[in-house]
Amino acid sequence: MLDSPEFPIARVRASYPALSDGYAYLDGAAGTQAPRSVIDAISAAYRAGIGNVGAAFPASHRSDAIVAAARAAVADLVGGHPDGVILGPNMTTLTYRLSRALVGPGDEVVLSRLDHDANVRPWTQTGATVRWADVDPVTGELPVEQYAELINERTRLVAVTAASNILGTRPDVAAITELAHRAGALTYVDGVHSTAHGPVDMRELGADFYATSAYKWSGPHIGAVVADPALLEAIRTDKLASSLDTVPERFETGTASFADLAGVTAAVDHLAAMVPDPGTDGPVPDPGTDGPVPDPGTDGPGTRRERLLASMAAAERHELELFGVLLAGLETMPHVTLYGKPARRTATVYFNVAGRAPREVADHLALLKVNVWNGHNYAWELTAALGIRDSGSAVRAGLVHYNDRSDVDRLLDGVARLG
Template identity: 35%
Template sequence: MSAYPIDEIRNQFPALGRTHHGRPAVFLDGPGGSQVVKGAMDAMIRYMTGGTANLHGQFPTSAETEKSIRNTREAVADLVNARPEEIAFGQNATSLAFSVARALSRDWQPGDEIVLTEMDHPANIDPWLSAAEEKGVKVNWIPVDSSTLTLDLSRLDEQISHRTRLVAVTLASNAVGTIPDIRPIMERAKAAGALTSVDAVHAVPHMPIDREKLGADLLFFSAYKFFGPHIGMAVIRTEVFKKLKPYKVGPSDNHYPDNLQTGTQNFAAIAGVKAAVGFIESLGNGNTRRERILDGYRRIEDHENRLANRIRRAFHEMDGIRLYQAPDSVPKTPTLAFTADGLSPAEFSRRMAEEFSIFVADGHFYATRLAERAGVLEAGSWIRAGLAPYTTDDEVDRFIDATRQIIRTPANCVQFSV
């Protein structure tokens, strides 16, 4: 493959054929959940039409369900460079994080400490924060530098010590796209003997993940962010999983990873996850699935970053638009958070949809601590546009032109045509 196969990619996403007010819809709301690749839909339908069944049965549909789960675990393991037996499925990343936090904190004692960051989504804050409050554990915070929208790592030696039981950090901000340099955090945590929880929910759709290079003990993400169905995954290092004592019903499996999977899982969605991984793999070349995944990500990054930089350059030239992002030297996902003078984020987003059939999101996206540090929380926070592998140059042109028109046209002069 040489040229980026944008037409071939778009043909794999049925939702991209949707229209709104007679125009093709433009989906720039991917950070909240991507569109679903047809391969994932087909895999789910195949599973259900072939006959659903629960586990441990002495009949073919049960065996097929167990095989599907094994196959998906192997695909996810290749996605993040982990082991299949380290992967547990659940309702979503947030639910899994709460379950793991409750299990891990069984052994926490007053005098212990944990470390959280002000950049993280609450999915990687509140599970640990609530556990710490229940156990009387001290919480230290790695702050955000509000001028650069990056993490301030100047006090790591004080914040992470021999008393630290866990450090939670994000791979990428779901709100402003910052990809923080977490290596010093991970190294300091390892030196202190603390476990590390890494939120990869916003990162997985856009960049390759290597659990081993990260040194992460816990890694959380959700398939509905990377072209699959609504289901979450927890990747837990073997030595941690072996000691984990999740809350579960008594007769259920005591062996990991099944012991974390409370109740009957969404087997159809699990089948869809393998196909979502397969979409990324299909964009790359290589001798192994892992090699093809990495090459696929390289192509995705090149495409998305090129388009995102086009928008950034256009925004810098527009009066009335303020872009909230880290300096150029800091890597970012193709996620753009901004505000428009004289318009609330909600009004801007409504006009973008109703006048131009372009879907962007508004709000704090649960990153309330970051929004507060950025000084936007009380004013409705941000407008957020996110690019995906299926975003085109034409869609970016439409978005840039629509933004110019909205900020030039007073709201009371708008005429809607439905």
């Protein structure tokens, strides 16, 4: 586990306390571990004292600042505007809430069978007419051509994932959203799986709404949906009569988890600090390890958005290099069946072992201190399309930026033993 000039993996791993337990954490697609800086930020918020927002006293002012910082951080991560960042407990809850405000009976929505169920079921339950985009079950691709027939003048919204959470498939979201916009439809892009695996620009994707979850990119269990503030101004939603009617607050119900929101900002700062900054001789210090990261707009080299783009691009190259080793190793094993072979993908693999139930494989690997998931992983429509949902689906292993070659080798060795 040696650092490379481009991606200092040993330094990155050292910032994650949980990785010291001897396990290979290949379960990142279900949720990542937290770096020390995130843990410290959450703890510091509680130690300093926090109150509900909008009051006259200092503890409330601290919460006001925490919320504003979290909005700015998420906006930097995905290329949005802080005033368009809706925060909530998770992506699923926020998507259910927005679905009721955006579509209803008489509307048409276009959904994909590639998506996680959180970007499917909320829309099917609105009473809108659903038109389905199908997946090629062999390649795992989501063909763009079908959208030209699915989208029409009655289409209110097109919901699509930026990456499959089990196959890793990265569909051509920009081409799909362009077709939607030509017809006057809105687009809702599920970036929960994709955000952790490379740079994100929601405008380039054509996302009117971009959903993400901090726990998939080293943060706490907080969800966010990002949109243009002007678009949000035009949308009404059910809310308490006494709660704020401003944007984005009108979409946020109940009291926020302010300490966790402090962890969201720390997670974004951590991601921005993973690699050497352009024009410097070394990596930007990571909060909680080597010192504070410069705030955006200070004398630190580059804005946080610029540092994020560089850092996440390097992390993606690191992950895909490791993934090449993992995929090649599994492909040599005759007792392993791999699902999907998309041209563009995240470092996520879905497979079965001959004669073994998926849970049996996961149990075997857990005994070897290798963490993987088994089952449908909420890819409800996709596992049905693959013909495996009713038989336990498959095993999923997913790499994130803190995984190294030893994690991959341990997985391959464990699967080989089942041959």
